[in-house]
Amino acid sequence: MSQGLLLFGHGARDAAWADPFRAVAAQIRVAHPSLDVELGFLEIMTPDLQTAADALVGRGCRQVRVVPLFLGTGGHVRRDLPILLERLRTRHPTVQWELRPAIGEHPAVIEAIASAACDALG
């Protein structure tokens, strides 16, 4: 039973906006070679969440963790994402979907941001 990780990003018009998101996905692929990782977006960028989810399921994932790559929990994470996830559950009812909190709420991420913000400060 293959495990999937679906990283959910907002999307933006600037292609380079997604660079850190792609870097995160690349690092996870190296650290967890058996994990099937996809990046899916809410808007503007492709693939959208459903297309990314379909790819994971199509490659045999039966457990998928969904991680919102958002700093805080606003409308996109609190309202939009549960609706999208409900559609995924209906579309792929045999797959186990695990929804995680916004990544920015993770204590280690808060700590890394606090430390990076003061990088090289006296």
Next chain:
Amino acid sequence: MSQGLLLFGHGARDAAWADPFRAVAAQIRVAHPSLDVELGFLEIMTPDLQTAADALVGRGCRQVRVVPLFLGTGGHVRRDLPILLERLRTRHPTVQWELRPAIGEHPAVIEAIASAACDALG
């Protein structure tokens, strides 16, 4: 000469959205007690960037580092923020403003996000 740190966030309708941002500011205040830290927002939330900047300058900061708390560099960081910063430079010409890249581009933040996304995965 007091040093300031101005954390720039997007803002959202959900008050709880800003919790991680406030946690970042709180951690920095503990780690760097001599640094004067303010959080300013682009929209919806208060204070806005200018009000937060005025507070730092009013308390005597003559060097202020501006850190965008955004995961990627989209229009808000690439276009909106430089305009806001230009206004701050005009408004407070004796203050030295240092603009940093989006925090999500920092290697340590990318690493923390990648690690947190896989938290407790097998």
